[in-house]
Amino acid sequence: MDDRWIAIATENELAPGQMKRVNAAGKRLLLCNADGKPYVIDEMCSHEDYSLFLGCIQNGRIKCSLHGSCFDLKTGQPETEPAVEPIRTHPVEIKDGQLWIRLG
Ligand code: FES
Helix, strand or coil, X not given: XXXXXXXXXXXXXXXXXXXXXXXXXXEXXXXXXXXXXXXXXXXXXXXXXXXXXXXXXECCEEECCCCXXXXXXXXXXXXXXXXXXXXXXXXXXEECCEEEEECC
């Protein structure tokens, strides 16, 4: 298991509602700013192999633009079908003006 902390962005790099694709230790991740709070999730939707980067962030959720499933950014749980499996979430910390994630 990889439990290193990796810096992925500066603290204020993204405005609320923005996303950034991140490749960390070979994993495709998505950094999301939801109302000023950072979240990191796996980039691909759990329903089909489709990038959530093409979706949008609203009210603490990310909506997949292909079939419309919404996922809670905190838990990764789907809140609307057709997705039934969660997406993976990753711990984020802010330190020294940087956003750090831990892969596990
Ligand atoms: S690919 Fe995301 S809901 Fe279908």
